[in-house]
Amino acid sequence: MKTVTIGDVAAQAEVSKSTVSQYLNERYDYMGEKTKQRIQDAVEKLGYQPNIVARSLKQKSTKTIGVIVANILHNFTTEVTRAIEDVCHESDFHTIICNADDDPFKEKHYIKMLRAKQVDGLIIFPTGDNRDLYQKMLDSSYPVVFMDRELEGVEIPSVLLHNSKAVALAVEHFVEQGYRRIGMMTTSLKHHTTPRIERVEGYKNTLKKNEIPIHDEYIISVDSQSLQTELEELLHLEKPPEAILAGNDLVLIETLKYVKHKGLRIPDDLAVIGIDDVSFASFYTPSITTVAQPTFKMGKAGAELLLNKIQMKKEIRNSSLRFEPTLMVRDSV
Numbered sequence: 001m002k003t004v005t006i007g008d009v010a011a012q013a014e015v016s017k018s019t020v021s022q023y024l025n026e027r028y029d030y031m032g033e034k035t036k037q038r039i040q041d042a043v044e045k046l047g048y049q050p051n052i053v054a055r056s057l058k059q060k061s062t063k064t065i066g067v068i069v070a071n072i073l074h075n076f077t078t079e080v081t082r083a084i085e086d087v088c089h090e091s092d093f094h095t096i097i098c099n100a101d102d103d104p105f106k107e108k109h110y111i112k113m114l115r116a117k118q119v120d121g122l123i124i125f126p127t128g129d130n131r132d133l134y135q136k137m138l139d140s141s142y143p144v145v146f147m148d149r150e151l152e153g154v155e156i157p158s159v160l161l162h163n164s165k166a167v168a169l170a171v172e173h174f175v176e177q178g179y180r181r182i183g184m185m186t187t188s189l190k191h192h193t194t195p196r197i198e199r200v201e202g203y204k205n206t207l208k209k210n211e212i213p214i215h216d217e218y219i220i221s222v223d224s225q226s227l228q229t230e231l232e233e234l235l236h237l238e239k240p241p242e243a244i245l246a247g248n249d250l251v252l253i254e255t256l257k258y259v260k261h262k263g264l265r266i267p268d269d270l271a272v273i274g275i276d277d278v279s280f281a282s283f284y285t286p287s288i289t290t291v292a293q294p295t296f297k298m299g300k301a302g303a304e305l306l307l308n309k310i311q312m313k314k315e316i317r318n319s320s321l322r323f324e325p326t327l328m329v330r331d332s333v
Contacts, residue, residue: 004048012042024050064094065306066114068107070125070148070193072099075249075278076295077125080147083299084123091307093120102193104129115142120310123147123302128193143309147302149194150320158320159302163195166291166325167202170245170273173289175210177333179243179271182207183218183234185227185255186247196221199247199275227254228261235270243271243333249278252288271333275325286331294323 006024010017015035022031023039042048067084069077085095096114100107104127111133114122121143126134134154137144150158167184174182184203186196200219207214218241220230231254234240246252252274259266266272266286274281277292301321 004046006048008046009039009042009048012046013038015039061120061310062094062118063092064096064117064119065121065123065303065310066096066098066110066117066119067123068098068100068110068114068125070100070102070127071250072097073250074276076148076276076293079295080299080302083296084303087300087303087307093307100125100127102127108133111137121145121306123306125149126151143306145302145306145309147298151194157305159298159305160194160320160322161293161298162322162324163198164202164205166275166293167199167245168206169325169327170275170289170291171203171206171210173273173327173329173333174243174245174271175212177271179333180212181215181218181239181241182212182243182245183220183241184245184247185220185231185234185251187221187227187250188223189221196247203245224250224254227251228258231255231258241270243273246272246274249274249276252276252278252290256284256288266332273333277326277328281328281330288332289330290328292326292328294326298323 006017006020010020013020013035015038019031019035020039022028023036028036065088067081069081071077081097088095096117096119098110098114100110107124107127108130111122111124111130122137123145125147126149128149128151131151131154134144134151134156138154138156144156146156146158148160150160171182184200186199189196189200200221203219204214217237218234220227220234222230231244244255246255252272255272259270259272264270273289273291275291277290278288281288281290305321
């Protein structure tokens with residue numbers, strides 16, 4: 001089947017190829033309504049599809065960004081990427097979403113693949129184990145923004161939560177309600193992931209502030225598949241915790257599964273707070289107290305940062321944007 005060209009459209013509409021090009025690029029300043037209608041009719045009749053690759057080479061922009069998420073199963077990730085997509089859509093940019101599964105090898109593959117596709121910039125939830133690759137992009141002035149995580153020594157702007165404040169809100173709430181034996185569970189720290197590390201440190205610091213002893217056995221950091229096993233051991237200590245802080249939404253889900261399976265009652269047998277305000281928290285029985293992240297504001301900020309870098313609207317300082325958490329008090333404490 002013969003490919004329809006811009007020349008075919010011009011002949012059908014009885015105008016020049018440059019006029020068709022102006023129409024396709026939405027430059028209508030000196031174009032009459034009848035001319036626009038003839039070109040539109042010709043495009044529809046011939047089934048013309050613009051050559052996006054050729055246009056991108058000419059304009060040196062694909063109007064596309066890549067988003068490499070660490071784990072697409074997180075509620076936080078879903079909401080942030082939705083906000084990124086909204087902002088990009090408003091600016092006539094497309095998004096390609098890739099899921100790295102917290103795997104540095106997959107992340108490296110996606111970075112190379114997206115750059116080969118000439119995307120104009122990247123938003124990355126970094127694994128932290130591809131420093132050389134991050135630095136090469138930085139050195140070449142390639143537009144990159146980190147989301148949810150930052151890396152010491154890599155001066156790429158980051159958008160993330162005040163993680164220590166988020167944990168402080170939760171632990172202080174436990175303490176105000178009379179709890180002293182407070183445990184914390186997170187997914188694995190093996191990749192030195194910023195939120196997990198900062199949340200564990202925030203937990204320890206808040207306990208110290210309240211003169212509560214830190215018990216190392218109360219701090220669990222394991223792969224998600226092992227969370228229920230570890231929780232079983234934790235709650236069968238001689239003096240088990242009376243309250244659990246779930247470090248993210250996946251930990252909260254595994255905790256609630258365990259509670260249901262064992263027939264425990266929240267908060268009578270175990271008080272629970274989760275970081276990330278998951279959609280079911282308000283209508284679960286009992287409703288779950290959470291610490292909410294402003295996910296849409298964070299995604300919007302990340303997208304705007306990247307688009308400003310791409311379009312060079314203003315100089316971007318390579319520093320972190322920190323967002324404030326909010327305690328959503330419900331019935332699980």
